[in-house]
Amino acid sequence: QDAQVGRQKAQACAVCHGPQGIATAPDAPNLAGQPEVYLTAQLRAYRDGTRKHEIMSVMAKPLSDADIANLAAWFASIKVEAQAPR
Amino acid sequence: QDAQVGRQKAQACAVCHGPQGIATAPDAPNLAGQPEVYLTAQLRAYRDGTRKHEIMSVMAKPLSDADIANLAAWFASIKVEAQAPR
Numbered sequence: 001q002d003a004q005v006g007r008q009k010a011q012a013c014a015v016c017h018g019p020q021g022i023a024t025a026p027d028a029p030n031l032a033g034q035p036e037v038y039l040t041a042q043l044r045a046y047r048d049g050t051r052k053h054e055i056m057s058v059m060a061k062p063l064s065d066a067d068i069a070n071l072a073a074w075f076a077s078i079k080v081e082a083q084a085p086r
Numbered sequence: 087q088d089a090q091v092g093r094q095k096a097q098a099c100a101v102c103h104g105p106q107g108i109a110t111a112p113d114a115p116n117l118a119g120q121p122e123v124y125l126t127a128q129l130r131a132y133r134d135g136t137r138k139h140e141i142m143s144v145m146a147k148p149l150s151d152a153d154i155a156n157l158a159a160w161f162a163s164i165k166v167e168a169q170a171p172r
Contacts, residue, residue, distance in 0.1 A: 020170050021170070022166065022168050023120075023124070026121050026123040027123045027124050027127060028124060029121070030116070030119060030121075030166065033108075033168065034109075034116055035112050035113065035115070035116075036112075037112040037113045038114060041113060077170075077171050078170045078171070079171075080116065080168050081166065081167050082108050082118035083106075083167075084093075085163050085164070
């Protein structure tokens with residue numbers, strides 16, 4: 001898979017998931033730094049209907065396996081650091 | 087909701103989602119800094135079966151609305167910073 005190709009493809013995702021994968025919509029998850037295996041599984045689930053969402057089901061429908069692999073590689077490549085409150 | 091109560095409750099989640107909400111299991115998502123509305127919706131979906139996962143369906147079943155609100159508040163309170171590769 002190719003994270004740079006995924007980065008281009010991910011421009012369509014930025015409107016809800018943010019340009020850096022930190023969600024801009026309150027009901028959308030952050031995708032930045034999510035494990036690649038998890039992202040691939042969720043995109044496939046939305047594509048085959050085992051996971052449903054009014055927007056994501058539509059977004060995932062046309063994705064090829066390569067698209068999914070590249071998108072997952074891109075978002076997984078974004079480094080995240082977490083800081084729990086004291 | 088109460089993030090500190092959620093923090094205690096979340097000890098059970100750490101085994102897959104990590105002590106700071108950064109996933110330790112490859113097929114589990116990071117929860118750190120996820121939007122509260124999103125987290126609440128997912129826990130409810132696992133609890134009522136509209137979203138299914140062999141582990142999460144079991145974990146969510148006994149959660150009360152207050153448990154879900156506290157867990158969501160806790161994970162949402164963890165600050166995350168994202169750094170996309172050049």
